[in-house]
Structure formats: C-alpha cells, structure tokens
Amino acid sequence: MNSFLKTGRSFVSHFYCSRTRSFRSPLRPKTIESSDTSDSSLKPSSVTEPTSPKKSLDLSADVLRDEWQQIIFHHTATPRTSKFNVEWCRSLHVDQRGWSDIGYHLYIEHDGSISKGRPLNRIGAHCSSKNYEAIGIAVCGGMLADGSYGITLTEEQKEAMKECVAELRRCTGKQLPVSGHRDHKSTLCPLFEVKDIFDE
Numbered sequence: 001m002n003s004f005l006k007t008g009r010s011f012v013s014h015f016y017c018s019r020t021r022s023f024r025s026p027l028r029p030k031t032i033e034s035s036d037t038s039d040s041s042l043k044p045s046s047v048t049e050p051t052s053p054k055k056s057l058d059l060s061a062d063v064l065r066d067e068w069q070q071i072i073f074h075h076t077a078t079p080r081t082s083k084f085n086v087e088w089c090r091s092l093h094v095d096q097r098g099w100s101d102i103g104y105h106l107y108i109e110h111d112g113s114i115s116k117g118r119p120l121n122r123i124g125a126h127c128s129s130k131n132y133e134a135i136g137i138a139v140c141g142g143m144l145a146d147g148s149y150g151i152t153l154t155e156e157q158k159e160a161m162k163e164c165v166a167e168l169r170r171c172t173g174k175q176l177p178v179s180g181h182r183d184h185k186s187t188l189c190p191l192f193e194v195k196d197i198f199d200e
C-alpha cells in the first residue's frame with residue numbers, strides 16, 4: 001500500500017513548516033534517477049473524469065530541507081484523466097524504474113487537487129542538474145485525446161500551481177522562483193510556459 005497522503009487540513013502539527021539542515025535519507029535509490037515520466041508508449045485513456053472535492057494544500061506538518069531554493073514544474077506527458085494520478089506515477093517510478101520513491105514532491109491531479117509525493121525533506125528526482133535545490137511539482141497532462149502532445153492545463157490546475165507555490169513560500173520563508181523543466185534542459189516538459197501563469 002502506498003504511503004502517500006492526500007493533502008488536507010486535518011493534520012496535528014508537531015512541526016510548523018519545520019526545516020532540517022542536514023537530513024540524510026535512510027533510503028538509497030536502487031538505480032540512477034533522472035528524467036521525468038515522459039513515455040511515448042502511453043496511449044490516450046478512455047477513462048472519464050470523475051468529479052472529486054478539491055482539497056487545500058497544508059504543509060504545516062511537513063519537514064522541509066533548508067537547501068530548497070526554487071520550484072520546477074513538469075507535466076506527466078499523459079492524458080489529463082484520473083487514471084494518471086499520483087499513485088500511477090509512484091508506481092511508474094518505483095515499480096518500473098526501480099527508484100526509491102516517486103520523483104516529484106507534489107503532484108497536481110487532473111482535477112486540480114494536490115497530492116503529496118516524495119517527502120519534502122528528501123531530494124527529488126525530476127531535473128538532474130537541479131535536484132539538490134529544486135522542489136519538483138508534476139502537473140497531470142500534456143497529451144491530447146488523439147495521442148498527440150499538447151497543452152491540457154485547466155484553470156483548476158493553474159490555481160493549484162499557485163497554491164503549491166504560495167504554501168511552499170510560506171513554509172520556507174523564501175521567494176522560491178518558479179520555472180519549467182524545459183528552462184533547465186532541452187525537453188518539451190512542460191509544454192506550457194510556467195512564468196506566464198504566475199505573471200497573470
């Protein structure tokens with residue numbers, strides 16, 4: 001059973017956005033972790049999109065690394081449907097790629113709800129040159145109904161992106177500049193321009 005938690009405001013907080021200076025994970029990656037979830041073999045899903053209540057992000061009980069300096073967004077290169085949720089992504093990274101955990105710290109679902117991925121006191125696996133300092137957030141989508149790649153971002157997902165950034169800035173006390181994976185390497189991930197969303 002996966003250990004991820006859907007976000008909510010029901011946590012009893014023992015750490016108020018705690019940060020740690022020298023956290024050392026007891027887990028070791030089984031293989032080198034790199035790249036994102038892009039998989040050209042994925043086919044569009046016929047899964048319909050159920051409506052589920054959107055929950056607010058509350059990281060008050062989470063321990064954050066002091067080294068976080070920025071936030072990098074990704075897309076999942078999948079149809080924006082409920083099938084490709086955080087559990088699907090964790091399974092892809094852990095069961096298929098042999099990583100220690102999902103590569104992203106936060107995951108914005110097809111309906112704009114936010115799920116927690118890899119704990120924020122651990123270095124992620126999403127942007128090889130920036131993993132040490134960058135929090136990774138994946139946004140479900142990036143593939144159109146016909147199987148071609150395209151922008152599928154919705155207003156709900158944009159709001160969730162802003163909510164993630166606001167909460168991370170609150171918890172770290174830092175401005176944490178935002179960017180897309182494609183701003184750091186030659187990739188189409190994500191297809192949308194991150195800075196445009198935050199300049200709206």
Ligand SMILES: [Zn+2]
Pocket residue numbers: 035036037073074075126181189190
């Ligand atoms: Zn990416």
